[in-house]
Amino acid sequence: MLDTKYNHLDVEKDKYENWKEKGYFKCGDTSKEPFTIILPPPNVTGKLHLGHAWDVSLQDIMARYKRMDGYDVLWLPGTDHAAIATESKVVKKLKSEGINKYDLGREKFLEACWDWTREYGGNIRKEWAHMGCSLDYSKERFTLDEYSVKAVNKVFIEMYKKGLIYKGKRIINWDPEAKTALSNEEVIYKDTKGAFYHIKYFIEGTNDYLDVATTRPETLFGDTAVAVNPKDDRYKDLIGKNVIVPIVDRVVPIIGDIHADIDKGTGVVKITPAHDPNDFEVGNRHNLERIVIMDETAHMNEETGKYNGLDRFECRDKLLKELEEKDLLIGIEEITHSVGYSERTDVMVEPYLSEQWFVKMEGLAKDLINMQQDKDNKVNFYPKRYEKTIIQKAEECYDWCISRQLWWGIRIPIWYKNDEIKASVESPGEGWVQDKDVLDTWFSSALWPFSTLGWAMEDKSLFERYYPTNFMSTGYDILFFWVYRMMFQGEQFTGKNPFKDCYMHGLIRAKDGRKMSKSLGNGVEPIEMVEKYGADALRFYLTTSSAPGLDLRFDEEKLSATWNFINKIWNASRFTLMNIEDIKEINLDNLSFSDKWILTKYNDTVKIVRKNMDKYEFQNVGTELYNFIWSDFCDFYIEASKFDIDNEGTKSTLLYVLTGILKMLHPFMPFVTEEIYQMLPVKSAESIMISNYPKYEKKLVFSDTLELMNSIRDFITKARISKKDNNIKKDCKYTFRCSTDQKIENLICDMLKLTKENIAYQEEIDTFESISVDYDNHIFNANLVFYFEVSSEDKAKEQESLLKQKEVLESQIARREKLLSNQGYVNNAPKELVEEERTKLDNEKKELELINLKLKD
């Protein structure tokens, strides 16, 4: 027997291990249709945060739902080596031990990374287990395992040969702390306080100068021109003349270029082709020299004379001082402007000229756009609007910088010998040297949906069976990092989109709407919440509390309310189990009105739940189940069943409906549903995980009963209000007439807790005041009269309440009459709706008559 209270700690203990041992998580039943989900691989040394908990819950819901519904489900787990993130952690750790990465050397450093990975890699698996994720661990992958590395090499070489990957000298975003190039996506722009420094650039051979404004004065060492707009009347005559770059005293030309904006700043721009992407373009147009003035750590190099060796910001300070001393600084104008920071290290990104590998995006992006036009092969986004976002991204289409000057990652399969270049995994022979760089983590992630399934392996059976995948779920924050890239790589190498449906969820925010972050200290640990309320509550709360694509404000009170809901389910189960111990089989032949009613309601619920599950509208599923279970099943049906509990049909109904409830809840709350399922006296499977998902059963739908019982329920509610409003005591007397059926009369008496002692005798009645509750429609009518002693105060109260009722009724009748006299409504609205309105109007009129009668007394 169940305890009186739900204890999530007991319930969630050991179940996961048991499921895993039984092999329920494994795919492979080829008699069934496959259903595939690939888990977005978290950073191998990372920690599960609430966003992950949300993400894995969504996927587990789909995995469990489809598994129960007869599919061969593969939910494939894996982790990502997370190049920069992991490498920077290992560097930091070594540093604390007084070890420098470069002194240690590449091989030993990689060993340290592997050690780190092994040490922390298990954590994430424990967290999946806490959350109840039904992952097939026999297929677990890592972005540095054979599956991934082979695919990455194959893809790289093929793209290189097709000219889709090229090496180029360009301005890229440089992270001076991690000492690597970054892609545009890895740069985060933040509003930063800075200044326009106005500097004098003297025109050669004159005492006149140009006022050049810059936010990065230290780059003047790399200036090789000054540009003005050719249409700018102020300066156009100067084009062709030269200016002298201050401090370095270099003579550089004044050029005319549209890049110089007449309205911006002073209209004069210094051109530093090696340190600014726009200037780089200008430099190309005018054949300007590119002078690199910094090293890879953003310290000034030998080009800067006495500033050589200084950090960029230190150099800026000292340079400004010197400019001031030499009267070359016109002024400083403080501004707030947007500056790029590295996503991982949070240092200011430096635009930096270097040689890097790029993916040529034009053709790939076009293919992606075309694929989305194809109804049968497109990715369906949930919510839909993300498709537009993806398309826009594809239309912008700038090349993707994929080389990283790191060691932890997949090394670029390119070999050099003198001037020769070869693409190959193995060394082409003696004297060949491999490219030192590794690939962007996201390059391997982009292949993840097919690399994990053995696309590059000899045995392609998994790929053939489970690709393309069915469901992808992820936060919108990695739409461009990942979803976009998976799409074009999938299309390019498999000819198909890697997933059919892509569900985007939002971010988890703190209760005040701010982002959860370490610096604000407002983060919530999912594991703490699991300990406090259970994984079941956390999963249900996270997945049913917001609409797709929207952020979720984490509210512990709501999580606690979810716990209460589970406690309610627990107790409803407890009641059911207490009353059906002796049942041997479910027999739904001999059913009462309320049995038929709950079965009908239940089947409606099954239908709506399935519909919404298939559309990933989990918040609707949540609302539907919550209302059905709490309001219909617990508050009404269980109460009604108490008076009929010895009936075989009622016992069967209780068990049948409870079983269905547990099954529909199972994807959301796997642990508690399994706990209760195991105690059911009649069940079809050894675990709820592998039982069948409920189906709509037409033969268990009794529409007439639905209508009847809804009316009865209405009547009971009304009678209850009357009882209370008029302060009727338990010992009052009543007479009760119900025209339909003796059973219904009994049920109503029971539900209203009216007992034989309350029956009134005629002679008594005469001396008592009375109130009555009437209900009359075409399938059910009843009349309940309470007789009781009443004070003048009570009587006044009743009058007041009747007048109020009258007022409400009259306004409703007026509204409905207006509606029904509207020909447009009568002609256009659905017939049933109009008919319903008519019935209601009739009822309301009858009710009003009764009230008027009572008011006359």
Next chain:
RNA sequence: GGAUUCUUAGCUCAGUUGGUUAGAGCAUCUGCCUUACAAGCAGGAGGUCGUAGGUUCGAGUCCCACAGAGUCCACCA
């Protein structure tokens, strides 16, 4: 500059082909320890659905404008 989301009860949010009197949790008020559950039960109060127009027989829902809040992309000498 472009795109996009949000604005519904005191608070946090649902409301998906337009159709009863707009729902829930928490908080609040009234009455109940009724033998599944007081972390509960039975009720009550609380909303002119951001503002102003339009389409429609009918708008929280569709369209337009405006206001406020947020996010993404581009630009940022």
